[in-house]
Amino acid sequence: MTALLASGRDADVYAIDERRVLRRYRRGGDVTAEAAIMRYVSDHGYPVPRVYEADGADLVLERLDGPTMLRALGDGTLDLRSGATVLADLLERLHKVRVRAATDPGTRILHLDLHPENVVMTEGGPVVIDWRNSTEGPPELDVAMSALLIATVAVMPAHPFSEQAEEFLETLLGCTRDNPLSQLEAAARRRVADPNVTGEEKAHLHEAKILVTTFARTHH
Missing domain, CATH: 3.90.1200 (Aminoglycoside 3'-phosphotransferase; Chain: A, domain 2)
Incomplete structure (x- = not known):
């Protein structure tokens, strides 16, 4: 992790490198179900960030370029x-x-x-x-x-x-x-x-x- 990119209501997003970010839930939890749904809808052509890793309260995701x-x-x-x-x-x-x-x-x-x-x-x-x-x-x-x-x-x-x-x-x-x-x-x-x-x-x-x-x- 090199820098905090954004903070939401329950998670922080950190830069890992130019192509990946870490999304970490502050109160912990299990991201297994979230990652599974993201991968499933992605396989069906729906636009979501690529999931690289999912472990505990941490998701390693594709880093997106653009504004909300x-x-x-x-x-x-x-x-x-x-x-x-x-x-x-x-x-x-x-x-x-x-x-x-x-x-x-x-x-x-x-x-x-x-x-x-x-x-x-x-x-x-x-x-x-x-x-x-x-x-x-x-x-x-x-x-x-x-x-x-x-x-x-x-x-x-x-x-x-x-x-x-x-x-x-x-x-x-x-x-x-x-x-x-x-x-x-x-x-x-x-x-x-x-x-x-x-x-x-x-x-x-x-x-x-x-x-x-x-x-x-x-x-x-």
């Missing part, structure tokens, strides 16, 4: 409508990946944390990072979670992306095929139970649900 979608939106190199369309496409592409062993044909692989900070805009196209919350379930839950994350930003006036988030959300829900309303309460319960969600975010959850409901009813 959030940064690209902020500096104007990506407009809101294009960004929302890209995110909707990433959700739909993920939900087309066949689940390894599911008895319910409606079950899909879910990211459950897919928002502009977890998409890196590389020269080769957008790449989805941070698969810690990934699981299997109904695709509507994934859309509901993404919508709720973005709506929470929209209803928090102090957030630097607050003013743009509402337009981003409306465009996103206008592009998604799956209606998030059937899974909105389930997504909200996951947010409440998540130790990485701040008290302020939880306090704005009801407002965020109303905003998602308004746009979802308009477009679905």
